[in-house]
Amino acid sequence: MQRRDVLKALGAAGLAQAFPLSALATGPDDTFQAFRRARQRHAWLAGWESVDRTVLPRTAVDVTGDWPAALRGSFYRNGPGLFDRSGQRYQHWFDGDGLLQAWRIGESGITHQARMIGTTKFVDEEQAGRFLYNAAGTEIPDARPVRNADGSNTANTAVMPLDGDLYALWEGGSAWEVDPDTLESRGAKTWREGLEAVPFSAHPLFEADGSVWNFGSAAYIGGGTVLIWRIDARGRLQSITPLDVGHRGYVHSFTMTDRHLLVMLAPLMLESELRGPYFDSLRWRPDQASKLLIIDKNDPSRPRHVDLPAGMVFHWADAYEQGGDIVLAGAWSSSGDLINSAFKGVMRGEPIHDDAPSALTEFRIDSAGRSRITTVSSLPVEFPEFDRRFSAAGGRTYLLAQPQANDSDYLDTVVAVDRTTGSTQQYRYGDHHMAEEHRFVPRPGSSTRDDGWLIGTAMDYRNGRTLLSVFDARRVADGPIAQARLNRTLPLSFHACFVAT
Amino acid sequence: MKTLTGTLLISALFALPLAGQAADLTVRIDKIREASGHLFLKVCADATCWDGDGEAVSKALIPADTDGVQHVVADLEPGRYAVIVMHDENDNGEFDMNFMGIPKEGYGYSNNPRVMRKATFDEAAVDVPEGGLTTDLLLR
Numbered sequence: 001m002q003r004r005d006v007l008k009a010l011g012a013a014g015l016a017q018a019f020p021l022s023a024l025a026t027g028p029d030d031t032f033q034a035f036r037r038a039r040q041r042h043a044w045l046a047g048w049e050s051v052d053r054t055v056l057p058r059t060a061v062d063v064t065g066d067w068p069a070a071l072r073g074s075f076y077r078n079g080p081g082l083f084d085r086s087g088q089r090y091q092h093w094f095d096g097d098g099l100l101q102a103w104r105i106g107e108s109g110i111t112h113q114a115r116m117i118g119t120t121k122f123v124d125e126e127q128a129g130r131f132l133y134n135a136a137g138t139e140i141p142d143a144r145p146v147r148n149a150d151g152s153n154t155a156n157t158a159v160m161p162l163d164g165d166l167y168a169l170w171e172g173g174s175a176w177e178v179d180p181d182t183l184e185s186r187g188a189k190t191w192r193e194g195l196e197a198v199p200f201s202a203h204p205l206f207e208a209d210g211s212v213w214n215f216g217s218a219a220y221i222g223g224g225t226v227l228i229w230r231i232d233a234r235g236r237l238q239s240i241t242p243l244d245v246g247h248r249g250y251v252h253s254f255t256m257t258d259r260h261l262l263v264m265l266a267p268l269m270l271e272s273e274l275r276g277p278y279f280d281s282l283r284w285r286p287d288q289a290s291k292l293l294i295i296d297k298n299d300p301s302r303p304r305h306v307d308l309p310a311g312m313v314f315h316w317a318d319a320y321e322q323g324g325d326i327v328l329a330g331a332w333s334s335s336g337d338l339i340n341s342a343f344k345g346v347m348r349g350e351p352i353h354d355d356a357p358s359a360l361t362e363f364r365i366d367s368a369g370r371s372r373i374t375t376v377s378s379l380p381v382e383f384p385e386f387d388r389r390f391s392a393a394g395g396r397t398y399l400l401a402q403p404q405a406n407d408s409d410y411l412d413t414v415v416a417v418d419r420t421t422g423s424t425q426q427y428r429y430g431d432h433h434m435a436e437e438h439r440f441v442p443r444p445g446s447s448t449r450d451d452g453w454l455i456g457t458a459m460d461y462r463n464g465r466t467l468l469s470v471f472d473a474r475r476v477a478d479g480p481i482a483q484a485r486l487n488r489t490l491p492l493s494f495h496a497c498f499v500a501t
Numbered sequence: 502m503k504t505l506t507g508t509l510l511i512s513a514l515f516a517l518p519l520a521g522q523a524a525d526l527t528v529r530i531d532k533i534r535e536a537s538g539h540l541f542l543k544v545c546a547d548a549t550c551w552d553g554d555g556e557a558v559s560k561a562l563i564p565a566d567t568d569g570v571q572h573v574v575a576d577l578e579p580g581r582y583a584v585i586v587m588h589d590e591n592d593n594g595e596f597d598m599n600f601m602g603i604p605k606e607g608y609g610y611s612n613n614p615r616v617m618r619k620a621t622f623d624e625a626a627v628d629v630p631e632g633g634l635t636t637d638l639l640l641r
Contacts, residue, residue: 145641195599
């Protein structure tokens with residue numbers, strides 16, 4: 001593929017798109033003060049407080065309960081970990097620099113370690129002692145311009161293991177390679193010459209053979225292009241396909257069946273003329289349909305699409321094909337406003353209140369492109385997970401929920417929804433807890449669906465602890481069968497992965 | 502990827518003679534990420550030159566230095582000028598970009614407009630008065 005083809009796909013407006021910066025009513029200084037005041041009143045804001053050091057060395061943690069002997073490996077977490085420098089605070093949760101954590105689960109016990117990811121941006125700003133560059137949701141006064149997207153790359157969203165290597169993922173630029181043991185930065189990953197700083201989403205999907213699909217949204221440089229990445233199990237790029245989908249909006253994740261990649265293009269659109277931070281230029285357009293792109297894995301270059309009602313899915317669960325129908329499930333919300341309301345408010349110390357909470361929703365698309373939409377569970381949920389070895393009807397969907405009011409207005413409950421019976425199991429961590437994404441780990445040697453564990457962390461902000469819990473995935477309501485306890489809190493992370501040893 | 506070498510060999514390190522000039526434009530670049538390669542500096546007096554067609558007022562090829570460099574464009578006629586600097590880090594005579602046309606190597610404009618595309622002449626232009634001007638250019 002030629003560069004000019006991509007330039008053409010990006011549209012005539014493409015690179016000519018402006019990023020002029022305008023003054024804001026409130027800035028990072030006000031946000032810093034507002035959070036500081038709120039933090040004194042609310043213990044739960046520990047979840048959005050900057051980590052107090054760059055490196056947290058490996059520390060042994062106490063374990064209670066009967067940790068499964070077959071569950072050995074590293075549980076990595078990534079999320080924004082640093083929000084403030086020199087009296088300035090980011091105005092959007094997604095802006096914080098990436099903090100990578102590793103829980104090591106071995107025969108002799110469990111340890112925890114963490115390290116700020118050494119992106120170019122982080123290293124520059126650490127040295128300067130202040131923010132130097134604009135972030136996706138914050139304009140820094142007198143910011144230095146960046147060369148390309150990797151100049152703003154915080155590598156703060158997810159973590160991807162591939163062929164023994166480890167990558168901290170962002171959305172707007174390169175995957176950031178880190179040492180799986182020390183968590184030290186190895187630098188931006190270039191899959192092939194010419195692909196420097198090209199968007200690589202934080203939500204890659206794996207085939208059973210270990211190969212990877214991912215997408216990248218280049219909307220921020222203009223045009224309506226989505227890139228489809230294909231990488232083999234050895235980490236070698238197989239192809240990258242630019243699709244001119246005519247959608248200049250925000251895309252967070254995707255899902256897939258055995259045959260198709262499924263990318264929802266929600267009407268969370270970028271203004272034609274970007275003014276100020278990227279997130280401030282996103283507008284929710286409920287009058288426009290969501291489009292579901294259906295991409296043939298054997299020929300990604302010619303996707304078809306079906307219209308769906310306006311709605312936003314940050315995170316998808318499973319997808320499968322059945323009798324000519326495509327079925328996919330995700331945490332669906334009728335609005336995409338959250339990205340510019342609660343995710344900003346929390347940086348000032350306001351609870352993450354969601355006016356349109358997402359619910360586990362199933363979409364069935366028939367061969368004629370007609371859709372049927374079913375609410376599987378009305379619980380307000382996020383972070384769906386499932387036994388990824390299966391792409392077929394049935395099984396369980398694991399989620400985090402907030403079934404009742406709590407101080408933080410944040411997720412505090414682990415939920416397993418049986419997709420065959422509709423029955424739901426719940427385990428609530430309890431008052432003063434906030435839960436982070438839990439992942440399903442299959443029991444080694446078993447090929448039975450959902451035979452395995454759910455592993456994840458929760459913050460106990462009253463006692464200043466972080467809990468690593470393991471559940472029998474089929475008995476979530478029984479609560480954790482074992483728990484490791486770190487005697488400190490850390491900023492809430494977004495995504496996690498488990499790498500078995 | 503514009504080939505720099507040809508034009509550089511011919512026109513590097515000297516200014517076109519202009520009548521009645523007096524002002525010096527001093528361009529300071531303080532932070533250069535890579536010590537390797539050369540900085541290609543071009544000074545334009547109008548948008549035609551800036552957009553690649555017209556004659557440059559001055560061109561220079563400067564060895565990169567992580568401690569920063571300072572370059573004087575001497576004896577300019579007072580007026581508006583825009584400066585672009587591209588850092589050919591690997592000395593291949595090209596300004597390398599990724600497949601979407603986004604720069605891989607360092608660059609910057611006078612007046613330091615924070616645009617994520619090529620700045621326009623007006624965005625990059627600075628006024629050089631009779632007494633001359635010293636301007637800091639931020640290399641990205």
